[in-house]
Amino acid sequence: xxxxNNISKSVIGRLPRYYRFLGMLLExxxxxxxxxxxxxxxxxxxxxxxxxFNHFGGFGQQGYGYNVAQLRQNIGKIIGIDNYYKIILxxxxxxxxxxxxxxxxxxxxxxxxxxxxxxxxxxxxDINNLAVRSFDDIxxxxxxxxxxxxxxxxxxxxxxxxxxxxxxxxxxxxxxxxHYNITDDFPDTIVENVHLNDSLMTLCYNITNSAEAKK
Amino acid sequence: xxxxNNISKSVIGRLPRYYRFLGMLLExxxxxxxxxxxxxxxxxxxxxxxxxFNHFGGFGQQGYGYNVAQLRQNIGKIIGIDNYYKIILxxxxxxxxxxxxxxxxxxxxxxxxxxxxxxxxxxxxDINNLAVRSFDDIxxxxxxxxxxxxxxxxxxxxxxxxxxxxxxxxxxxxxxxxHYNITDDFPDTIVENVHLNDSLMTLCYNITNSAEAKK
DNA sequence: TAGATTGTTAATCGATTAACAATC
DNA sequence: TAGATTGTTAATCGATTAACAATC
Numbered sequence: 001x002x003x004x005n006n007i008s009k010s011v012i013g014r015l016p017r018y019y020r021f022l023g024m025l026l027e028x029x030x031x032x033x034x035x036x037x038x039x040x041x042x043x044x045x046x047x048x049x050x051x052x053f054n055h056f057g058g059f060g061q062q063g064y065g066y067n068v069a070q071l072r073q074n075i076g077k078i079i080g081i082d083n084y085y086k087i088i089l090x091x092x093x094x095x096x097x098x099x100x101x102x103x104x105x106x107x108x109x110x111x112x113x114x115x116x117x118x119x120x121x122x123x124x125x126d127i128n129n130l131a132v133r134s135f136d137d138i139x140x141x142x143x144x145x146x147x148x149x150x151x152x153x154x155x156x157x158x159x160x161x162x163x164x165x166x167x168x169x170x171x172x173x174x175x176x177x178x179h180y181n182i183t184d185d186f187p188d189t190i191v192e193n194v195h196l197n198d199s200l201m202t203l204c205y206n207i208t209n210s211a212e213a214k215k
Numbered sequence: 216x217x218x219x220n221n222i223s224k225s226v227i228g229r230l231p232r233y234y235r236f237l238g239m240l241l242e243x244x245x246x247x248x249x250x251x252x253x254x255x256x257x258x259x260x261x262x263x264x265x266x267x268f269n270h271f272g273g274f275g276q277q278g279y280g281y282n283v284a285q286l287r288q289n290i291g292k293i294i295g296i297d298n299y300y301k302i303i304l305x306x307x308x309x310x311x312x313x314x315x316x317x318x319x320x321x322x323x324x325x326x327x328x329x330x331x332x333x334x335x336x337x338x339x340x341d342i343n344n345l346a347v348r349s350f351d352d353i354x355x356x357x358x359x360x361x362x363x364x365x366x367x368x369x370x371x372x373x374x375x376x377x378x379x380x381x382x383x384x385x386x387x388x389x390x391x392x393x394h395y396n397i398t399d400d401f402p403d404t405i406v407e408n409v410h411l412n413d414s415l416m417t418l419c420y421n422i423t424n425s426a427e428a429k430k
Numbered sequence: 431t432a433g434a435t436t437g438t439t440a441a442t443c444g445a446t447t448a449a450c451a452a453t454c
Numbered sequence: 455t456a457g458a459t460t461g462t463t464a465a466t467c468g469a470t471t472a473a474c475a476a477t478c
Contacts, residue, residue: 007424010469016416020394034435043399046435047471054437062436063478079416080423098313099411108412109419148422173422175415179235184258190425192418196314196409197323200390201231201294203407204324207363207388208295209222210405225445249459261459262447269461277460278454 011052015079017042018052022072034065081109085148087175088114088141090162092122092132095177096153100127113145118158135162142169149173149190156180163189226267230294232257233267237287249280296324300363302390303329303356305377307337307347310392311368315342328360333373350377357384364388364405371395378404 021042025033035046035053042049053059053066059074060066076082087110089100096115105112115127118135125132133141150171154162159180166174173190174182182191236257240248250261250268257264268274268281274289275281291297302325304315311330320327330342333350340347348356365386369377374395381389388405389397397406 008469012417012420013413015420016410016413019416020413036435043396045471047473048469050436050438051470058437060436061478062476063434065435078423079420081416081419083419083423085419085422094313094316098309101309103411103415105415108415109423110415149418173418175418181258190418190421192414192421194409194411194414195231196318198228198231198235199407199409200318200320200323200325201234201296202227203364203388203390203405204296204298204300205227205230205294206405206407207300208293208298208324223445251459260447262449263445265460265462266446273461275460276454277452278458280459 007055011055014044014052015075019072019075019079019081022068022075025068026072030068032065033068033071035060037065079109081107083109084111085109085173086111086113086145087149087151088112088116088147088171089151089153090116090135090166091151091153091158092117092119092125092127093153096151097127099151099153099177100130110149113147114141116141135165138165139169142171147171149175151175151177152180152182153177154180160185222270226270229259229267230290234287234290234294234296237283237290240283241287245283247280248283248286250275252280294324296322298324299326300324300388301326301328301360302364302366303327303331303362303386304366304368305331305350305381306366306368306373307332307334307340307342308368311366312342314366314368314392315345325364328362329356331356350380353380354384357381357386362386364390366390366392367395367397368392369395375400 021038035049039046039049056074056078059071084106087105089096089112092115100112100115112128112130115130115132116135116138117123117132120134122132123134148171150166152159152162152174156179159178159182163174163180163182163186167186167189172188174192176182176191176193177196179195179197182189236253250264254261254264268286271289271293274286299321302320304311304327307330315327315330327343327345330345330347331350331353332338332347335349337347338349363386365381367374367377367389371394374393374397378389378395378397378401382401382404387403389407391397391406391408392411394410394412397404
């Protein structure tokens, strides 16, 4: 890799999409692709694609383009897709359960190894071949299994205490579906937020203001 | 409003968060707040906050700051939170069901008015007091109810045909959880994408590369 | 070799931050 | 009036796009 660790969020945010498109190209039988062909498919500029890839070193060949399989593998490696980080789900409500069942963790770099909820009525419930455990058992579980990350599908008010517990158990990375701002209290954690509410409200804004524009 | 319709995505993306924080401040009993106080709470610069608000016109008062209730109401109006757009869910799998049950549509500018699935075995199933309908009934439903938007919780391969049907029924706005790129085929639609897979892979990248950095 | 296409430098564009005059 | 804080202009920063020499 070229620059040590100062890849911008914009570039990082495009990596999964590159990885996905390259997978599709591979399935379609493409062996090579040029930045300009890829740019048309993805709706980016060829220039941006070349800039992006070059953050990680030259994957292409002048006059030829990029080898699809090789490029995909490289990006997969950069993402760390084969590391299968151990992740647990905390909060087995509607959303948590759906996330556990819907996502193909294997293909996204993770392995779902445990599900926890503080509601004892859920204890033992089977979700995708994992039994829901009591949150009281989190410490001993973590001592044995040493998960890398946790999915937080809990109410905002539970955010701080739950995260505190998880951090004390050695978990440092979070996929956060709550509005609780983890890094405010735990600045050394790695956090990826999913704010569904904000996303829905953004749609609302766009509907409102496209209608206004038409008037 | 100042500029007609060229508010940047960055600004729009912050509106729901402003709205949420102002709601919290209101509950805490704040009557007024300055851009600098708000900036500390939200982790932004005071400058950015003032710039953002000024895109929509002056909501503040020199020497005083912003009236919390009033500012919140203004932003709510800009978003169109009181329009209660009629939205339907298409695809009542794990994720769709969770979305329907988890989200407080009322508070985000929408009203969930129907749930559809092409799997006839789900027809009649009650989700949050709405019975799942067959997708075959979509046309007649839309003629009567005239929904504004649809939540797409369907597999990518179904994306095009389902969207085509919905667009032909007069639906122009989409909250899209699939990887299908709606605007490629329907450039005049309003689309807000939620790409959970990409988000999870971004977390994977960050874990991988923070670990690298420590080495 | 000639043609194609990358890797990389330079130019542009847009968003964020800083500064300060206007004004409550 | 004096102090505070906005609204707004100017400066900076970063990301995207354009251009082109390097090279396969």
